[in-house]
Amino acid sequence: MKHLIILFAALTFTIGCQKSELPKGEGQIATASIEVKTVKCDMCVETITKTLMHLDGVQNASVDLEKKVVAVQFAASKQTVVTLESAIAGAGYDANSVQRDEAAYKQLPECCQ
Numbered sequence: 001m002k003h004l005i006i007l008f009a010a011l012t013f014t015i016g017c018q019k020s021e022l023p024k025g026e027g028q029i030a031t032a033s034i035e036v037k038t039v040k041c042d043m044c045v046e047t048i049t050k051t052l053m054h055l056d057g058v059q060n061a062s063v064d065l066e067k068k069v070v071a072v073q074f075a076a077s078k079q080t081v082v083t084l085e086s087a088i089a090g091a092g093y094d095a096n097s098v099q100r101d102e103a104a105y106k107q108l109p110e111c112c113q
């Protein structure tokens with residue numbers, strides 16, 4: 001579990017710094033709807049949104065706090081539902097059937113636990 005966080009942190013860092021707008025024609029944009037049943041408040045929404053928006057190829061991420069679902073538009077050549085799920089889990093939230101990273105969860109603000 002611990003190396004998942006490190007990997008995630010490394011990915012966020014390296015990809016986050018070089019994120020650029022997706023040029024037209026680069027690839028197909030896919031849409032995923034991912035269940036995030038453990039979201040509780042606006043802070044959770046912000047954490048998940050930021051986490052996803054930092055990923056390469058992610059164009060939009062919108063969390064519905066009431067339905068506990070996040071809609072993501074992403075370049076199919078750069079991300080998959082699995083990579084999105086593991087990014088969310090790495091931020092401390094359950095994503096579909098992927099369990100959250102417990103260490104990341106414990107780092108969340110108190111209102112989010």
Ligand SMILES: [Cu+2]
Pocket residue numbers: 039040041042043044045111112113
């Ligand atoms: Cu929260």
